[in-house]
Amino acid sequence: MDKIVPGDVVIGISSSGVHSNGYSLIRKLIEVKGLSLSSKAPFDESQTLGQALLMPTKIYVKALLPAIKKNLVKAIAHITGGGLTENIPRVLPATHGVVLDANKWTLHPVFNWLVAEGRMSASELLRTFNCGLGMVLIVGEDKKDDVLEIIQNSGEEPTVIGNVKLINEGEPQVDVKNLKLPLLHPIKTRRKVGVLISGSGTNLQALIDYTQNPCNQSSAEIVLVLSNIPDVEGLKRAERANIPTRVLSHKGLKRVEFDRAVTKILQEAGVELICLAGFMRIVSAEFVKTWQGKILNVHPALLPAFKGMDAHKQVLEMGARITGCTVHLVEPEVDAGAIIEQAAVRVEVGDTVETLQERVKVLEHQIFPKALELLASGKISRGEDGKLIWHE
Numbered sequence: 001m002d003k004i005v006p007g008d009v010v011i012g013i014s015s016s017g018v019h020s021n022g023y024s025l026i027r028k029l030i031e032v033k034g035l036s037l038s039s040k041a042p043f044d045e046s047q048t049l050g051q052a053l054l055m056p057t058k059i060y061v062k063a064l065l066p067a068i069k070k071n072l073v074k075a076i077a078h079i080t081g082g083g084l085t086e087n088i089p090r091v092l093p094a095t096h097g098v099v100l101d102a103n104k105w106t107l108h109p110v111f112n113w114l115v116a117e118g119r120m121s122a123s124e125l126l127r128t129f130n131c132g133l134g135m136v137l138i139v140g141e142d143k144k145d146d147v148l149e150i151i152q153n154s155g156e157e158p159t160v161i162g163n164v165k166l167i168n169e170g171e172p173q174v175d176v177k178n179l180k181l182p183l184l185h186p187i188k189t190r191r192k193v194g195v196l197i198s199g200s201g202t203n204l205q206a207l208i209d210y211t212q213n214p215c216n217q218s219s220a221e222i223v224l225v226l227s228n229i230p231d232v233e234g235l236k237r238a239e240r241a242n243i244p245t246r247v248l249s250h251k252g253l254k255r256v257e258f259d260r261a262v263t264k265i266l267q268e269a270g271v272e273l274i275c276l277a278g279f280m281r282i283v284s285a286e287f288v289k290t291w292q293g294k295i296l297n298v299h300p301a302l303l304p305a306f307k308g309m310d311a312h313k314q315v316l317e318m319g320a321r322i323t324g325c326t327v328h329l330v331e332p333e334v335d336a337g338a339i340i341e342q343a344a345v346r347v348e349v350g351d352t353v354e355t356l357q358e359r360v361k362v363l364e365h366q367i368f369p370k371a372l373e374l375l376a377s378g379k380i381s382r383g384e385d386g387k388l389i390w391h392e
């Protein structure tokens with residue numbers, strides 16, 4: 001330790017993720033956000049939260065031993081609990097500190113998520129997590145190139161991240177420059193959404209995934225899923241996402257009676273906006289009036305073409321070469337409300353209702369959450385004439 005002098009070089013080696021630190025906070029965050037280890041990682045959709053968070057801690061012995069044996073390294077700090085701010089000072093004389101340039105390494109995306117959702121300050125992050133660096137070495141300026149080369153030979157990508165400096169009494173020993181963290185959004189009140197379904201609920205799933213992903217900071221929160229058919233897959237999807245469900249059979253009820261009962265259930269749950277996501281019923285004019293400008297529907301065609309049932313069949317019969325999907329406001333006339341989002345797909349020779357439906361649904365899952373977000377965030381509203389008003 002006594003060999004460390006100002007001007008020495010600080011070398012960092014990347015971590016594979018959070019390693020084994022900060023899990024009390026991470027567990028709490030998962031609980032509060034209603035996530036589970038099998039949820040998609042909000043910061044990396046290619047893996048589950050479990051896969052990302054349980055990524056094994058990197059072991060650095062093989063990478064470091066050759067340089068240590070050659071006596072090229074002055075000090076090593078393993079960045080564990082205590083992060084950069086508490087671990088690096090353990091190898092420094094009290095009179096010395098390090099200045100690190102965060103532009104020189106990559107902050108693993110998991111840390112951006114932790115900051116945004118845990119509403120963590122930079123100093124909290126730096127004293128709890130490795131911030132993307134699992135190991136930090138201090139070497140003399142003259143040994144820097146040798147050490148970098150030896151570690152590179154092990155397959156690691158060491159980076160010079162800063163220097164040692166003398167510090168005044170009371171000055172922090174770790175000074176991290178250029179740490180760019182996500183801006184913390186003000187906590188917003190979310191519009192409560194009820195989703196009405198009758199079946200498989202793949203659109204519901206897309207809405208759940210979008211609104212529950214903390215990275216999206218969605219203005220919408222699904223508070224209830226109601227189905228007119230019992231035991232459908234969509235209800236299971238809601239249950240898995242911890243969203244309350246209701247089943248209300250339409251059998252034996254007049255349309256208006258059923259719709260009034262639905263309105264009562266939705267109002268009791270505090271619902272402000274409704275998504276019809278494969279709800280195989282035509283809603284009454286009274287229902288539309290009660291919820292005017294607050295109901296969205298996804299239709300599997302490019303409206304105003306191919307309204308009503310069997311849209312894909314109509315498309316194929318017509319020989320249309322382009323179709324798609326539409327999310328629109330619901331008006332008393334079926335499939336006639338203001339269009340909010342659309343996406344198109346080519347009809348291929350040999351397409352069947354099933355193949356078309358499959359490709360169109362992929363697009364439905366993209367535009368439905370987008371349209372809901374526009375309405376929930378207040379970026380759009382329904383004008384008196386039924387047309388959309390775009391705000392800002």
Ligand code: GRF
Pocket residue numbers: 199200201202203204234277278279298299300361364
């Ligand atoms: C979708 O094709 C949608 O366009 C239509 O109903 C279907 C619902 O599918 N309104 P899912 O239940 O969301 O899988």
